[in-house]
Amino acid sequence: MSELDQQTAAQLVRPLDNIVDLLTSGEITAVAYAVQLIPRDVPIRFVCESLFMRNVLCKDLQRWEDVDWLGISNKLALQDLINVLRQRCAPTTFRMASTHEDWNIIDKGRHLVKHLIDNSGLKTVSLNIDQTLQLSGAKLSTMSQRIAYRLILQRRPIEERRSTKTTIDAVLAKVNLNSDSLITADVLWKSIRNHDFRLPISDFLWKCLHSAFRVGRFWAKIPGYEDRAICQYCGAVDSMAHVLTECTAPGQQEIWAMAGNLWRCKQATWTKPDLNDILSVGIRQWLSPKKKRRPFVERMWRILISEAAYLIWCLRCERTIGHAIDDGWTHSGPEIRARWGCIINRRLHLDIAMTNKRYGRNALWPPLVIGTWCGTLHDETALPDDWTKIKRVLVGINPNTYVTWDVG
Template identity: 45%
Template sequence: MAFFGYNDPRNALLTTQTPENAYHATLGEAVAALYAAQRTPRDVPLHLVSTSPFLTKAITTKLAGWEDGGWIGVPHADYLAALANHLRQRCAVTTVRHASTPWEWKAIDWIRDRACPLLLNHPLEVVRPTSNPSFRLSGARLASLTQATAYKGILATRRPPARQGTARNVALALAALAPRQQRSSEELWTSLRHKDIRHQVSDFLWKTLHSALRVGHFWAHIPQYKDRASCTNCRCEESIEHILLECTAVGQQQVWTMVEALWLKTGLAWPGMSLGTLLTLGTKTWTNPGSKRRREGASRLWRILVSESAYLVWKLRCERVIGHDDSPDWQHHELTVQRRWHAAIDARLQLDIASTRHYLGGRTQKSDVVLRTWNKVLEDEIALPDDWTRFGFLVGIAPVRLREHDPG
């Protein structure tokens, strides 16, 4: 009889490379069950007892659907498919159940106590998802295959070559995260689709992380367009980092100065702006100084301010370089930049206020979330009612002054 569960020390080691939550901890149960099935003779009864119902559902109610779909999109599919393969090869009694009796829970606790010293004194053993081809179902059942599932399966088989620019930006972004906020590359890509980031801005950030924007070196090897590789204002090779953070043309410096001034009104320190900080804005969380308690409102405001400001800098650059390509010396006026930035942030504020209306149904944003987001950054906030989301036309962000500052 094999006992294992989410809190088993063995499973904790098996899941060190996955996020710390119950969903990903299921990998530990799948690996532990596969290990038991591989080591137990096929003619010896095997009883798998777990502390959660995941394994029971995986082997019974969900298995047929996963196999019909060709295991497409199923987390830990390699280990779960291998487990089903080994269980089909058995000729003795095999059961899978959720621990329910006091004796089973006592046995699990006893095993946990013994497992800790064993893990410290013995090397770990790699569990490989081996299977017998004679008991393996390949592919998906045509009758149950949908277009969406088939498309996911096609994408899963593709192995696009690694792009140097993408790998460089991903490494740069992950290095910008604090040690306690480390994320995987998959989580980094997902964070760019955060619900607090507008779709249009999210696409821009995705292209930035992928080095897919047509700037700098993109034009360097194209005849008759090599001059587009250089910044017309700074006379150096143009890159997305140069555009957003380094260019001396009117735009980026003024925008980040206003972002800093508004952010300091929250009482939190300005971390400085870099390309890595910008690309990880979806994973950034803020806490009060000297405390571990998260400030969800400030974290949400950070995502809105930084994403909208970066996208505005990009639009200002495109207007200057592309919209006025016949006038290389043309630049925006500082007052125009200031007004456009205020308009962009005010538009997000009004969108937040509108999202609290009940007529939106399931898409309604909770008013307390909006109130916490814009706390301390509104104009004449002390004179506003407690729930100012009902009076959107009276609300605007506090004015900020431009001053000379290096955002880097």
């Protein structure tokens, strides 16, 4: 083989090392290895754990290629896999495991992978790429301004902010300390777009992860404004962690105490969250004594912690900015209780309203709303089984949860 032929062959054989998302990496690698191992004229039937491969390679392939795989993980690995599949002349099918025999085969594969990992028997999968079948770019006839803008942003180099990296690393370190699976930065960013968060709260969490709020040390380097770096109430550095979890000004301690009282109604252990717990509220998991996830409790946690943190921030801004000229001004106890009760009840009634069928696919499932707020309602035993159908304002949070402050 000539030197030119060797260079061409090296370009056509590409190792499958561009895996980004670990959740689908096993299926992609398994399919790539099988396709390279089996002759092209032999039919292959793949049995997968999920519908991911079927949907991406069969159902939605045209749509993904039209937008240059915008928004999908493992883009490069999937492009190479499709290139190899298109070189085949025999049928290749994908389906999800449905029988006991199918799952036994998958379990055997898992044990084999574990054995190979323990004995350093892993190998790199290399694919023979045909450049004539390699598609690149987006389809102009299906292009929209939104898609074009997002594709341009993907090609633009983005500098990572040092403060953002510091915050993300701290949050992930706390989350992965008690997590069975590895949580990545992408998962964390997606979690703040959870539908259980109101849009102002999602924006608040996004700015907190970027350390974009002008608090604390931001003012320390600006001549003439150094005093703004210090909390005017307790004299400590006015950081976001101080505002949300440490400040002794009326509002912070009381709101977390009332949130704790409400949380105990869900028969779950309450521990006052720190800043990392607040920023990772969208990915926190709650398990039963039998190690089963409690989705209703998890949803209540997302609503409760996010609303409490955002209210504390709003009270702080009103105190330090709205009443900056009023020395020693603070919110009164009855006002704090009223604000908290209003916000939680308003969120409850929003959930009830969103169960209406007129919202179509965006409507909430009534059992989800009932399960989320079960145990926290006032005079709950007198309510009907499906209280989401009540049109009058008869459903409300138990006032005992925010009348008595358990600051300890």
